Amino acid sequence: MKRLDVKRRTPRIHRAVFRVRTLFSEEFLALILVLLVFTVPAAATTRFENRGLFMTSTEPGVTTSYTVSLSYMTPEPVGSLDMLFCISPIPYDPCEVPPGLDASQATLIDQSGETGFSIHSKSVNHIVLSRPSSMIMSSNSASSYVFDNIKNPTDIDKSFSIRLKSHSSMDATGSQIDFGSVKGQVSRGIGLETQVPPMLIFCAAQQVESDCSATNEIYYSDMGTLDENETLTTQSQLAIGTNATGGFVITANGGTLAAGTNTIDNVTSPTESIPGKNQFGINLVENSTLGVGRNPEGEWANAVPTDDYGQSNKYMYVPGDVIAHSPHVSLMRKFTVSYIVNTAPSLRAGIYTTTINYIASGRF
């Protein structure tokens, strides 16, 4: 009778859970976990260690020698080594042949470590080395194979890879034993440009055309007479564009307004204009309060002011800060820089000036 009372008080959901729990006891769950632990590693495969590629010349399109080095890891008989030249190093990705590469005339001129190989077959991007299947001397043993007469790829913008696989068969068929890829890259000693080279176009003035073809040729701004009750404003313009895939950044450099040793403090975080307080700041957007500035102009929208310099009616200036950037190719875009100056009554009289050096650079 007492037990029935307890049951009645127990919430129904708890009783339901208890029934399920009896089905999946701790022992049963432990068994499932043990099975998982022991069955997953069975699918693991082994990669060659110490894989490397040395190209005697990295000039694009030249015929040179390649040294492929690797360490066999699995202690099994090896009868062939498959070498597939592709852009992607990933074994299961489709193989795109590196443009310009030609391994069809390759000759095996030297080998060390696991030896006895000869070229079984070769094509533009595929070489199969073969030998009578025999046990590797010791796992971890370093081996290298030197090929002559391989023509380098021609695309300096893309690296390429050689996908390696070892097999017990003599013709690189059947299941693989070890696998892995080595990476290569052609480059020029001196950059002879055959395509349109990357360029960065940049201009700055009080007013500029969006394509930098003309400016008003005024490279300074008068802000008028300093007044503790009034915010002085002015503006200038920058235009920039690049076809470089990495994009660009613009930094603003130079000190704050100064007259001898007296300075007007630069604002170090985005702040609204406060007349009567020493403030020098800039931003790159339209400001409704003071009626100065414009939003960036140009159809290509991936070039933008940075967060700190892109807030309407808020200004700051820290020398060296990035004020605008683009992460990718950007067509020409025009930025209008607004400057504000506020002065405290205690500011000493003087001619307050500064030069802001806008530096445009590519990204790496």
Next chain:
Amino acid sequence: MKQLKNLVLIAVVAFTVVGVLPLSSVSAQSSASLSIAPKKSYVIEPGKSIEDKLAIRNIDANETLKLNLRVIDFTYTDDSGTPKLNLNQDTEPTPWSLRSYMEVPEIVTVKPGNSSTFDISVAIPENLGAGSYYSAIIYSTTAPDGGNVGLSASGVTLVFVTVPGTVNESLTLKKFGAYNGNVSGLNGYRHFMMDEPRVIAYTLENKGNVTEAPVGTIKLKDMFGHEYTINDVNPSKSLALIGQTRTFQACIKLNSQDVNFQGSKAEASTCTSPGLWPGYYSASIDIFYGQNGNNTQEITKSTFFWYLPLWFLIVAGIVLLFVAYFIWRIVVMIRGGTFALGGGSRRAKRAPARRR
């Protein structure tokens, strides 16, 4: 005495007037519209040198472009590709500096609307170790005269030199996963996203003495087995500089289009919606790096993220409520109540009383 008083008064007034009035003198300045190469890369063996020509174009059709050139050092600003330029010539060169090995002319002048080339040379000493070396050429227009705020424009060419040989390569994968590009740095990684992920990122720390540009593949898989492959994990050929912890971003779906940039064709790429379904996603990365003649290194890692947009959460919540409601109804019905959609069950309510 009165004359002296007047003189002092005039001097004070004059000082005050000069003090508060802006400068208005103007002197001619060169054009500030230039086109330069943003980046140059060379491979130079120890003891050898290269001589190259760099082009500068004066975009301004009216003014002559006069530029002062100098070589400066740079490093990284953060985990992005923004260079931090060291404009101070008096500082010690960085360990990877090319300042001592590179020569550029001090001044270059380009006629309006024209292009000009200038010679640069880089000579690598015999005893310089293998690795990466880099500095920048800064092209500065002359500083203006006049006004309160003067403007000058400068451009920068980043110069990278690889000295071949056995180098120390060490990249460590710090983070990998779905990335919110609106938040910079490591804070952009997300395991749970309400907006559709467009970018998968990975952050690598470079502890070697060579810049690295990794290659490889990222694969995403949803709960239903759909697979999305990012074939190029570094489409911009971005670099991790020496000592830098660099975040590389790759679009799940890349939209490339040819654009006309100043009369020539350029390929512009943007991340577009990959059309992901809400749910759980696993992601795996396989990246490779290694210089010529050195071991190819491989890094693999897996991670996961949930993409659960707000509309999906609302719909899922409603569905769950309905399911819970129907289960409760079924339970009531099994225990002797009557199942009535949307209505109460008198028998169910009375049931406990009957049991007693």
